[in-house]
Amino acid sequence: MDKPDRILLGHGSGGRLMKRLVDELIVKEFGMKGPLLDSALLNLDGKFTAENSRLAFTTDSYVVSPIFFEGGNIGDLAVNGTINDLAVCGAEPLAISAGFIIEEGFPLEDLKKITSTMAKAARLAGVRIVTGDTKVVEKGKGDGIFVNTSGIGIAASGVNLSPRNISPGDVIIVSGDVGSHGISVMAIRNGVDFEPPLASDTRPLNGLVNAMLCLKGSLKVMRDPTRGGLATVLKEFAVDSGLAMVIREKDIPAHPSVKGACSLLGLDHLYAASEGVLMAIVSPSSADGMLEIMRANAAGCASAIIGGVVKPGRDYPSGSVILETAAGGERMLDMLAGEQLPRIC
Numbered sequence: 001m002d003k004p005d006r007i008l009l010g011h012g013s014g015g016r017l018m019k020r021l022v023d024e025l026i027v028k029e030f031g032m033k034g035p036l037l038d039s040a041l042l043n044l045d046g047k048f049t050a051e052n053s054r055l056a057f058t059t060d061s062y063v064v065s066p067i068f069f070e071g072g073n074i075g076d077l078a079v080n081g082t083i084n085d086l087a088v089c090g091a092e093p094l095a096i097s098a099g100f101i102i103e104e105g106f107p108l109e110d111l112k113k114i115t116s117t118m119a120k121a122a123r124l125a126g127v128r129i130v131t132g133d134t135k136v137v138e139k140g141k142g143d144g145i146f147v148n149t150s151g152i153g154i155a156a157s158g159v160n161l162s163p164r165n166i167s168p169g170d171v172i173i174v175s176g177d178v179g180s181h182g183i184s185v186m187a188i189r190n191g192v193d194f195e196p197p198l199a200s201d202t203r204p205l206n207g208l209v210n211a212m213l214c215l216k217g218s219l220k221v222m223r224d225p226t227r228g229g230l231a232t233v234l235k236e237f238a239v240d241s242g243l244a245m246v247i248r249e250k251d252i253p254a255h256p257s258v259k260g261a262c263s264l265l266g267l268d269h270l271y272a273a274s275e276g277v278l279m280a281i282v283s284p285s286s287a288d289g290m291l292e293i294m295r296a297n298a299a300g301c302a303s304a305i306i307g308g309v310v311k312p313g314r315d316y317p318s319g320s321v322i323l324e325t326a327a328g329g330e331r332m333l334d335m336l337a338g339e340q341l342p343r344i345c
């Protein structure tokens with residue numbers, strides 16, 4: 001496919017177009033090095049942190065449409081998303097900022113609902129909202145409201161999560177049903193109703209991660225599969241590690257309504273965003289213990305082992321992700337080539 005000369009919706013999908021954009025026009029120009037995780041970990045030589053600990057820093061912008069959806073809204077989505085980006089890098093979230101770009105004419109009552117939800121989400125996670133910014137643009141120059149959140153946290157000494165840690169034999173675990181957020185938002189857009197309603201899974205994961213980190217030395221890497229979904233995250237890990245991933249369709253937890261909506265809308269839930277689920281790769285010797293810890297936490301009660309890491313070979317090329325289908329076949333999973341779910345977070 002020829003390189004586009006203008007920004008497309010697919011550049012925000014979390015897939016192949018976005019990776020090319022980030023690698024060629026952002027990472028290269030800014031001189032960033034190392035695997036790109038959900039947060040940057042900064043060694044500050046004890047200036048602002050305890051000796052041997054690191055400052056974690058992350059930022060994200062939220063443009064979800066519609067702004068209000070079953071299970072949440074753009075406000076708690078932004079707070080939880082930032083908290084989770086810190087947590088899956090092994091950091092304890094401390095504080096976040098909130099920036100608003102609001103279109104002229106946006107209802108004040110809706111803004112109140114959003115800020116109230118953000119405050120509640122921060123309190124639930126034990127994190128403070130400490131600073132922010134508000135800008136208003138002319139009517140027709142925005143889309144209601146966009147929210148930017150940045151967050152800081154502390155990663156303790158000895159926590160080193162990276163795709164480079166992955167080894168053959170490692171086990172892949174997800175903490176719950178995948179694709180619920182992305183498909184619930186798309187169902188609203190397309191007028192598809194379910195009873196009970198299909199809801200977003202937005203929630204903070206820092207409590208779950210704190211419990212998981214107690215099993216020291218077992219975690220290799222974690223990620224919350226937002227844009228691009230589970231399949232895209234696994235593909236990124238496979239490429240970064242130079243290994244191959246094999247997952248089993250029958251073991252991947254997903255709400256029946258998510259699968260039903262995907263059939264109606266022609267979507268694949270493995271590429272749909274989850275906003276309250278993490279995927280972890282752990283050493284094989286501690287997989288059962290990790291699963292027990294995760295299932296004991298409310299945010300991980302539906303955790304499941306879905307596959308593992310294998311050494312590359314003829315059947316499993318380096319950087320590949322193989323899905324063992326429920327029908328007994330195999331399917332290669334790649335990054336999205338375009339945009340499956342626009343404006344999902």
